[in-house]
Amino acid sequence: xxxxxxxxxxxxxxxxxxxxxxxxxxxxxxxxxxxxxxxxxxxxxxxxxxxxxxxxxxxxxxxxxxxxxxxxxxxxxxxxxxxxxxxxxxxxxxxxxxxxxxxxxxxxxxxxxxxxxxxxxxxxxxxxxxxxxxxxxxxxxxxxxxxxxxxxxxxxxxxxxxxxxxxxxxxxxxxxxxxxxxxxxxxxxxxxxxxxxxxxxxxxxxxxxxxxxxxxxxxxxxxxxxxxxxxxxxxxxxxxxxxxxxxxxxxxxxx
Numbered sequence: 001x002x003x004x005x006x007x008x009x010x011x012x013x014x015x016x017x018x019x020x021x022x023x024x025x026x027x028x029x030x031x032x033x034x035x036x037x038x039x040x041x042x043x044x045x046x047x048x049x050x051x052x053x054x055x056x057x058x059x060x061x062x063x064x065x066x067x068x069x070x071x072x073x074x075x076x077x078x079x080x081x082x083x084x085x086x087x088x089x090x091x092x093x094x095x096x097x098x099x100x101x102x103x104x105x106x107x108x109x110x111x112x113x114x115x116x117x118x119x120x121x122x123x124x125x126x127x128x129x130x131x132x133x134x135x136x137x138x139x140x141x142x143x144x145x146x147x148x149x150x151x152x153x154x155x156x157x158x159x160x161x162x163x164x165x166x167x168x169x170x171x172x173x174x175x176x177x178x179x180x181x182x183x184x185x186x187x188x189x190x191x192x193x194x195x196x197x198x199x200x201x202x203x204x205x206x207x208x209x210x211x212x213x214x215x216x217x218x219x220x221x222x223x224x225x226x227x228x229x230x231x232x233x234x235x236x237x238x239x240x241x242x243x244x245x246x247x248x249x250x251x252x253x254x255x
Contacts, residue, residue, distance in 0.1 A: 047221035064206040071130025083142025108133025134187035141183025145176025
């Protein structure tokens with residue numbers, strides 16, 4: 001029954017997507033919007049294939065994915081480590097809470113000029129901005145996850161005379177796992193967005209620069225091809241992380 005329901009949802013999603021593409025094609029064919037700004041999906045698809053055949057779109061795709069993944073991995077490692085330390089200490093949460101709440105709402109894109117002034121228009125600047133922006137969802141989710149661990153579990157750890165590291169690894173981390181993975185999924189989305197924005201501003205090879213140059217040159221099919229690839233990257237990365245989350249947290253669905 002569950003498999004049938006999942007197949008029906010997949011079919012409904014495909015029908016909606018096909019309807020959207022058909023509507024897009026109809027608008028383009030009837031020139032309701034100038035082809036200079038809205039080419040049909042057939043032209044966008046042809047530009048996408050041409051970009052991959054020539055290798056230019058492949059190189060830009062790999063550049064964006066590399067910056068996104070490296071920044072996200074760095075942010076995840078730092079965020080989980082700091083979040084575990086802060087989340088397991090009520091005193092640190094009390095001391096650092098106001099500072100975290102002050103820094104959390106700051107848009108990472110607003111810090112790009114500062115990063116450019118300090119690091120220049122370099123890949124290091126892009127990596128720093130991506131890591132900083134995607135750090136906060138992971139850090140705050142980890143702090144919340146560790147702070148929400150059932151206190152009785154810590155009592156069990158003390159009764160078993162577990163060390164602090166063993167308590168975190170064996171008790172607190174599995175309990176905080178759902179929050180941590182949710183923060184990592186959100187951080188991955190932020191990393192992709194910031195990678196594209198930084199590529200546009202710093203003129204680094206990537207999908208952001210491809211889209212910007214296509215818009216400036218009025219190459220609308222290439223622009224939409226870049227947007228399609230960007231959407232595929234976002235969807236694929238989210239789906240991979242969701243599959244990993246289901247595998248890691250399979251114990252939640254077990255009887």
